[in-house]
Amino acid sequence: MGGVRAEKEHLNLILGSHLTTIHDTLQVLDQTASSAFEKVSWEDVIKMADQVSKQATTVGMIWTGDMPESKAVEESMASYFNTLQGFLLLSHGCTVGAGPTLSSCIHVSVKQVVDSSFRMMKETVSLYGTRSESQKLSVPQLVGAVWEACSALKKTPSTNITAIGREMTRVAVSVKDVLREMKELKPGSSDDSGDKAVGESCAETESEPHDDNSSEGDDDIGNDLSPEEMKVAERAIAVVSDTLSVVKELIRSITGLIKLEKPSDNSEFVNSLEKLLQLCQELGKQIDEIGACLYPPQEIPSINAALEKIHSTIDVVQVEVAALQGTSDVFLEACNALRSSLRQLVSELSSSSIADLESKVENITLTNN
Structure with missing residues (x-):
């Protein structure tokens, strides 16, 4: 039991390091990329987001069976955050020549991917060492949230x-x-x-939905x-x-x-x-x-x-x-x-x-x- 506790503490330390790196990278996105950089197409960002979705699927699969080994969880974290980091850098390249409105749209969409990723990874690491089926059932929902955030990028304006x-x-x-x-x-x-x-x-x-049964008062x-x-x-x-x-x-x-x-x-x-x-x-x-x-x-x-x-x-x-x-x-x-x-x-x-x-x-x- 002591070994599991030590492994979980180790995983939490690694997770904290990854979260800090991603957070620091996200701060860079607060500033529009310089015109000196080469502009990245939004299509490339969407393709990278597909890779993030696939990595999220891999993370979820780890928890479909028995409790995974510490090394497998650590490797999946490294792979996932490496892909997420690449996604952020490409997203930043899309802000070359972007005005305030477009920059804001990009930032909001990217932040949703990051936030859903953080929730997924924190929850999966917290599951390490537990055999609670109810907790494990939450993983597919968290993975699904990442999929939705990545899919939403297709609706984000690109100009x-x-x-x-x-x-x-x-x-x-x-x-x-x-x-x-x-x-x-x-x-x-x-x-x-x-x-x-x-x-x-x-x-x-008038085509937008309207609740005609709002409060009778x-x-x-x-x-x-x-x-x-x-x-x-x-x-x-x-x-x-x-x-x-x-x-x-x-x-x-x-x-x-x-x-x-x-x-x-x-x-x-x-x-x-x-x-x-x-x-x-x-x-x-x-x-x-x-x-x-x-x-x-x-x-x-x-x-x-x-x-x-x-x-x-x-x-x-x-x-x-x-x-x-x-x-x-x-x-x-x-x-x-x-x-x-x-x-x-x-x-x-x-x-x-x-x-x-x-x-x-x-x-x-x-x-x-």
């Missing part, structure tokens, strides 16, 4: 343009989700023509809004709907430009797209802010501040798109429609503030009497 486009789409989906939540603020008995317009603007994104949220607050909510819905249209048209404009001009993944073009992505994310942030401020009591100053930021952001977006020569009439129409919705909401907020002030003055008068 700056693809990575940025995917992130812009996420902003559109996020804005659409806020729009759906805001529509729930409306009382079920209200007959508002805005529902139709909002529905049409989201027709392209949610249906009563809108009943807490006063008539004045309802008017603000309706105007805000128009702003969010038009913001969604702007983001969609921005994506279409960039996609059309790419298809027409076929620009290379050069730094100047990528920098412009990165800036547009940041502007999109700013729009999404302000839409989140407006959505959060609509619940009673409505935060009028915060909504006004968000509207100002959206207006200024749209101006910059138009300038950036024009610089890329990707401006279309439909895109301009979407921007102008959003500006109109912004003005209408600002006007409604002003009226609502005056009505609120008059109500407070009236209450003060009544109290004094």
Whole structure:
């Protein structure tokens, strides 16, 4: 028994050494590779990930029978971490010329492979010396997690343009989700023509799954809004709907430009797209802010501040798109429609503030009497 304990301690020491080496290598990936290095293709990374998957399978097979010998576990660790190290170095080579968005996508995907590998190896070493069948049953699941992480690399964007486009789409989906939540603020008995317009603007994104059986109490949220607050909510819905249209048209404009001009993944073009992505994310942030401020009591100053930021952001977006020569009439129409919705909401907020002030003055008068 003492010999098994000593062997397990030895394996833990070796494991610790391997984990430290991989961790140090992963830190290098935090920095984009220098342009002086030769760029590695993402296909090569995927091929190396297949080797990691095969090594994980080998690790799992060791535990299918009786307790393996210490030497077999040690050798499988060395082989696995050697392959994982090669995978990390190739992944780093893929970041040559990568902008912030692509670099982040690569880092997240690679980190998933590393994290699942660490969990698998720690668990297998912890099993050494035990005959617990329940513990051994966990090994196939851990191996499967490594397979999934490696397989997910095939869905990771391999170019700056693809990575940025995917992130812009996420902003559109996020804005659409806020729009759906805001529509729930409306009382079920209200007959508002805005529902139709909002529905049409989201027709392209309604295919995503939606839980219509979410908390039953949610249906009563809108009943807490006063008539004045309802008017603000309706105007805000128009702003969010038009913001969604702007983001969609921005994506279409960039996609059309790419298809027409076929620009290379050069730094100047990528920098412009990165800036547009940041502007999109700013729009999404302000839409989140407006959505959060609509619940009673409505935060009028915060909504006004968000509207100002959206207006200024749209101006910059138009300038950036024009610089890329990707401006279309439909895109301009979407921007102008959003500006109109912004003005209408600002006007409604002003009226609502005056009505609120008059109500407070009236209450003060009544109290004094």
